[in-house]
Amino acid sequence: MSEYWEAVAGFEVLRKTWGSESAIYHTGSGDTQLLDELGIAILNLVQAQRLETEEIREHILRKHKVELEGDSLARLLAELNRSGVITRVQTP
C-alpha cells in the first residue's frame, strides 16, 4: 500500500506574497496560514502532482538544496492537511 499527498480539488487557495513569506487562504476550510519559501515550494509540488513524502523530500533537496531534517516535513504536511489544502491518499 502506498501513501501519497495531493491537493484537495474543488477549492481555491489564495496567496499573497511579501518577500520570502506568503499568506495562503483556503476557500474550503477558511483557514489561513503563513508559509515561508520552502512551505510554498512544497505546496507547489503537491498542487502540481500527487507525491509520496519521500518524493517531496527528494524534490526539495534536488531543487532547493535543502535537506528537510527529522519530522519537519511531516509537520508541515500535517498542517496543510489540517487546513484542507492537501490530503493524504492511500492506494493499494
Added chain:
Amino acid sequence: MILSSLTFHEARTRLKSNGLYFKTGPFTIHFNTHIENITKNFYKLYSENQIFEQEVFSDFHIKIDLPNNFRRWVRPQVFFYLDNEIPFKPLPFNQAYPMLEWGMNWCIANHSHQYLIIHAAVLEKNNKAIILPAEPGSGKSTLAAILTLNGWRLLSDELALISLKDLSAIPLSRPINLKNDSIDIIKSMSETCIFSDVYDDTNKGSVALLKTSNESVSRADEVAIPCFIIKPKYINESKASLARVSPGKMFMHVAENSFNYSVLGKEGFEVLSNLIDLCGCFDFIYGNNTEAVNIMNSLVANN
C-alpha cells in the same frame, strides 16, 4: 442636535420612556434604560454625540434593565436586550454601564460585516491613521488615551472599522475603555479629562471609561487612510522601541485579532492583504508616555 443640548432631566426622561436615538460613528442606536448610573455616565460621556428628535431608522435597538423577578432585589443583575432578545448572560447591577459599552461592541462586531472589523484602536494625525491591533492587556487603550490627550484624533478604541471598498478607516469614536493601572496613569496626565465611574471586580478587573475628545466626535464623518499598523506593548518604565515587523507576520496578527475576517471569507483575505500592502508594520514597546507620543508624532511627521 447633540445630547448636551438636552438637560440631564430631559435625557433621563427619554431614556426611561420611548428611548433615545443617538449616533456613534456610522451607526444609529436606539437606547432605553431605567438605570440611573447608566444615564448619568452616558450623559457625561456621549454629550457631544448627535441625537435625533424623532424616531429614525436604527441599526440597533438596545435596552439595559433590571429583570422582573427576585434578581431585581436580591443580588441585583442587569440584562442587555437587543431587539428585545437577550443575547448574553446578565451582569451584576454595579457593572451596568460597562455592559452598555461591551454590549454595543458585541452588536457592532457581530452584525456589521460591511466592514473588516479588527480588535484595534485607530488614531489619526496629519491625515495619517495608525491601527493598533492587540490582545487585551497589551496597552492598546492606554496608548490610544495618551495620544488622544496629545492632539491625535481617536477613530476607535476597540473596533477598527475598515471599508471593504476603499480600505479607509471609518470613525467610531466612543469612550476609551481603560483598565486597572492605566486608569490612574491617564488620570495623572490631565486634570480636565472626563471619566466614568470606576467599576471594580469586572472580569477585566477595574474598568473606567474616558470621554474622547470633542474633535474626535465632531469629525465622525471624516474617514482616514491607514498608513501604519502597530502592535503595541506597554512595559512599565521600559525604553521605547519601534521595530519593523514583516508584513506576513502582521497579516497573521491582524487576522487573529479580527472579529469577522473568517466571516468575510475570500473578501476578508483580499481586503486584509491590501491593507497590509498599504501600511508600514511595526512592533512598538513603550513604558513612558512622553516618549511614546514623541515616537508616534515623528512617525507620522516623517513618513
